[in-house]
Amino acid sequence: xxxxxxxxxxxxxxxxxxxVLRGVTFSVQRGEYVAIMGASGSGKSTLMNIIGCLDxxxxxxxxxxxxxxxxLDDDALSALRNKKFGFVFQQFFLLERTSSIDNVLLPLxxxxxxxxxxxxRARKLLDDVGLKDRTEYHANELSGGQQQRVAIAxxxxxxPDIILADEPTGNLDxxxxxxxxxxxxxxxxxxRTIIVVTHDRTVAEHAQRILELKDGQxxx
Amino acid sequence: MTRIVRxxxxxxxxxxxxxxxxxxxxxxxxxxxxxxxxxxxVSQGVYxxxxxxxxxxxxxxxxxxxxSDKFTGAPSGSRDVVSLVEDDVDVIRQxxxxxxxxxPVKDRKEIEVKYGDKFTFTRVxxxxxxxxxxxxxxxxxxxxxxxxxxxxxARVCLIGQIVKKTLFxxxxxxxxxxxxxxxxxxxxxxxxxxxxxxxGRDRDDRIIIPITTYTNRLFxxxxxTQIVVTVKDTDKLNKTVEDISAVLRERHKISPGESDDFxxxxxxxxxxxxxxxxxSLLHVLMVIAGITLLIAGIMIMNIMLASVSARRSEIGIRRxxxxxxxxxxxxxxxxxxxxxxxGGILGTILGYCGSIILSSMNVAASNLTPLAFAxxxxxxxxxxxxxxxxxxxxxxxxNPVDILRG
Numbered sequence: 001x002x003x004x005x006x007x008x009x010x011x012x013x014x015x016x017x018x019x020v021l022r023g024v025t026f027s028v029q030r031g032e033y034v035a036i037m038g039a040s041g042s043g044k045s046t047l048m049n050i051i052g053c054l055d056x057x058x059x060x061x062x063x064x065x066x067x068x069x070x071x072l073d074d075d076a077l078s079a080l081r082n083k084k085f086g087f088v089f090q091q092f093f094l095l096e097r098t099s100s101i102d103n104v105l106l107p108l109x110x111x112x113x114x115x116x117x118x119x120x121r122a123r124k125l126l127d128d129v130g131l132k133d134r135t136e137y138h139a140n141e142l143s144g145g146q147q148q149r150v151a152i153a154x155x156x157x158x159x160p161d162i163i164l165a166d167e168p169t170g171n172l173d174x175x176x177x178x179x180x181x182x183x184x185x186x187x188x189x190x191x192r193t194i195i196v197v198t199h200d201r202t203v204a205e206h207a208q209r210i211l212e213l214k215d216g217q218x219x220x
Numbered sequence: 221m222t223r224i225v226r227x228x229x230x231x232x233x234x235x236x237x238x239x240x241x242x243x244x245x246x247x248x249x250x251x252x253x254x255x256x257x258x259x260x261x262v263s264q265g266v267y268x269x270x271x272x273x274x275x276x277x278x279x280x281x282x283x284x285x286x287x288s289d290k291f292t293g294a295p296s297g298s299r300d301v302v303s304l305v306e307d308d309v310d311v312i313r314q315x316x317x318x319x320x321x322x323x324p325v326k327d328r329k330e331i332e333v334k335y336g337d338k339f340t341f342t343r344v345x346x347x348x349x350x351x352x353x354x355x356x357x358x359x360x361x362x363x364x365x366x367x368x369x370x371x372x373x374a375r376v377c378l379i380g381q382i383v384k385k386t387l388f389x390x391x392x393x394x395x396x397x398x399x400x401x402x403x404x405x406x407x408x409x410x411x412x413x414x415x416x417x418x419x420g421r422d423r424d425d426r427i428i429i430p431i432t433t434y435t436n437r438l439f440x441x442x443x444x445t446q447i448v449v450t451v452k453d454t455d456k457l458n459k460t461v462e463d464i465s466a467v468l469r470e471r472h473k474i475s476p477g478e479s480d481d482f483x484x485x486x487x488x489x490x491x492x493x494x495x496x497x498x499x500s501l502l503h504v505l506m507v508i509a510g511i512t513l514l515i516a517g518i519m520i521m522n523i524m525l526a527s528v529s530a531r532r533s534e535i536g537i538r539r540x541x542x543x544x545x546x547x548x549x550x551x552x553x554x555x556x557x558x559x560x561x562x563g564g565i566l567g568t569i570l571g572y573c574g575s576i577i578l579s580s581m582n583v584a585a586s587n588l589t590p591l592a593f594a595x596x597x598x599x600x601x602x603x604x605x606x607x608x609x610x611x612x613x614x615x616x617x618x619n620p621v622d623i624l625r626g
Contacts, residue, residue, distance in 0.1 A: 055621045098233070
């Protein structure tokens with residue numbers, strides 16, 4: 001489903017070239033649960049952004065469901081993010097002063113076809129992550145763990161092929177982190193493709209496969 | 221639900237979520253639109269008042285007066301200027317085309333009039349029968365002066381409504397004898413009521429007599445105080461004015477370069493005169509409206525720009541979740557449109573109230589028209605788009621990766 005070949009990313013920072021990714025090649029099959037590990041500065045966030053179609057590599061090839069992603073324009077990439085990916089971020093990135101349910105519904109604003117059962121679907125997803133009685137709470141009235149669970153519900157509203165999580169437990173205590181990891185395992189069992197970027201080995205170990213990134217290259 | 225409807229709902233939600241910001245912008249727009257509405261209301265009011273006055277006078281009327289100032293060449297105050305005489309009327313009649321009717325006029329103010337033990341002081345006009353048609357000023361009761369009255373210098377008169385009220389009250393005046401400067405006159409008719417004229421003088425406070433009687437039996441004076449002319453084709457009125465001027469200059473032996481010893485007043489002069497007082501107020505209002513609208517626009521741009529910075533993470537989240545640049549652009553423009561529309565509606569109400577106050581204080585006439593509403597809505601929408609587009613573009617062009625990296 002994901003085919004990445006010799007991806008390179010170079011940043012120009014004050015006339016000094018920084019090679020963040022130096023030839024990364026791997027693929028992810030449908031239904032796989034993959035963890036990408038690495039210390040901070042290893043380039044894993046950049047790789048994550050490239051997989052999520054938020055950023056473009058300087059060089060290399062990237063196919064998603066046989067689509068050559070690197071040839072798409074900005075609008076097409078937006079549509080692809082909307083349709084194919086569910087994003088979960090370290091900082092949760094919910095809209096403030098906006099209810100949980102409106103946050104979950106957010107990706108649907110940008111779909112081509114608004115589903116008739118959108119609200120029921122959002123309620124069901126919040127129910128699934130244990131937030132049935134928090135649908136009208138605003139993001140800032142929820143705890144970190146609850147916010148991340150709203151974010152996971154949001155990532156699922158469009159029924160995406162891939163859940164892309166960037167340090168999903170990074171801002172959570174171990175108890176909440178365990179809960180989030182458990183939700184990912186459940187989603188994997190339901191047949192979702194999951195890619196988690198983390199520096200935390202206890203989180204990564206739940207995946208079927210761990211890719212270790214070091215100095216912009218995959219180990220082994 | 222289409223995409224644009226969903227985005228509009230988001231815009232609504234975001235405006236509602238930022239009430240203070242929205243309120244400040246709405247106030248700014250409201251002040252601008254209020255002054256615009258006021259300007260339009262006042263200018264409409266003034267326009268209608270002016271047209272009313274000019275229509276009363278007629279659009280085909282030229283007044284020729286002795287002296288060179290067309291406004292201060294007052295009919296009675298210029299007895300020292302002997303420049304217009306009856307011969308001038310004949311010359312104009314013979315040599316100038318496009319004329320329907322022409323009449324000489326002599327008048328004097330504060331003339332004593334008596335009936336029994338009642339008396340008043342009023343203005344006496346000596347005119348010809350055609351004058352009634354020229355000034356559209358006929359008898360409402362009895363009849364106007366005739367050619368026969370003219371040839372016999374008959375002592376007949378028509379009295380204005382105010383004179384009639386003072387001398388006769390509700391009694392019948394026709395056929396009664398009144399004394400003008402102790403000369404007995406038979407009341408032949410009553411003049412229809414006309415109210416206040418363009419000069420602000422009450423047109424019902426007067427007495428009309430044949431001009432021959434005026435000259436032969438009352439005042440024995442030669443100079444005219446006015447010549448009134450109506451034209452056939454009002455489009456050629458200016459040409460007629462030039463022709464009259466040429467004829468009079470030649471007859472009065474005025475050499476080129478010397479200024480006229482007469483002045484002509486046209487409907488356009490009346491419009492100018494009636495506008496006069498309101499014009500400066502209108503200019504001030506227009507300038508205020510322009511400045512406040514501009515300030516409102518700049519304020520919108522400023523606040524929207526600040527809010528783009530404050531809302532970077534919102535924009536990044538939306539982009540990551542699938543919003544196209546265009547979606548962000550539209551959301552921000554719709555937000556400023558919404559705010560401007562609220563401001564526009566509030567401003568129209570404020571401006572209307574303001575113009576009511578202006579007209580109640582007699583500063584200026586005012587009139588609320590659909591035009592004012594339309595102008596308010598159009599102007600605030602324009603401001604929203606013109607001053608909202610730059611911040612919106614800025615928002616749309618933010619790079620989501622930069623934002624989400626934190």
